[in-house]
Amino acid sequence: MASIVRLLVSMPLAAIITFLLFTLMQILIFEDGVPLDDAGEELRISISEAPEEIQARVRDANIDQVEDVTPPPPPPAIERARADQPTESLSTIVGGLPEFDRPSLTGGDISFNVSDRDAQPLVRIPPQYPPRAAERGLEGRCSVEFDVTPDGNPTNVRILSCSNSVFERESIRAVERWRYEPRVQDGTPQWRRGVQTQFDYNLDQ
Structure with a gap:
């Protein structure tokens, strides 16, 4: 009841x-309000004004006003010394030239074919020392004869003489591995018959 009364x-x-x-x-609003000016200054902003012309300074470059440049003086001339020509003849200074007899080119035995040559060895591999001869301490010598084909290959290898037959096989095998420049006559390779060589078998080699 009391709450209702309150x-x-x-x-x-x-x-x-x-x-x-x-x-x-x-009341406070109407007393403190300040009336705004009806006529205010107009603020005009223009972005289409023409740019101000700038007077560029032009340099007067007249060619006629360029000062003349004096070129440098030329280098001094160098005198070249000339050698005096000899007044005496060459034969007096050097001496007389010896006289030689002219060779006669009419002989029939002279050959001018420089391509003619005998068989020349290109590859010569020495023979191997036979193992049996080395074990027994044997030494010896073998003479071999063979022919050289137009291709430069040894053929028809044969033993002429041998101190011990144990050296014959290695001597023949060594010659068969050799290569030769063939014999040339009149510009054509030819056979070379009867080429001989000798092998010495020494243990101290």
């Missing part, structure tokens, strides 16, 4: 206070 009393009091505050605010 509610009934506070409501009219709150309404009165609200009305007074509203009235006070309205």
Whole structure:
């Protein structure tokens, strides 16, 4: 019951206070308001103005006004010494040239074919020492004869003499591995018959 009485009393009091505050605010607004000037300065902004012309300074470059440049003096001339020509003849200075007898080119035995040559060895591999002879301490010598084909290959290898037959096989095998420049006559390779060679078998080699 008491709360209802307080509610009934506070409501009219709150309404009165609200009305007074509203009235006070309205008075303050109208008294402190400052009227705005009706006519203000107009602010004009223009972005289409023509650019200001700038006078560029032009340098006067007249060719006629260029000062003449004096060229440097030429280098001094160098005198070239000339050698005096000899007044005496060459034969007096050097001496007389010896006289030689002219060879006779009419002989029939002279051959001018420089391509003619005998068989020349290109590859000569020495024979291997036979193992049986080395074990027994044998030494010896073998003479071999063979022919050289137009291709430069040894053929028809044969033993002429041998101190021990144990050296014959290695001597023949060594010659068969050799290569020759063939014999040439009149520019044509020819057979070379009866080429001989000798092998010495020494243990201290």
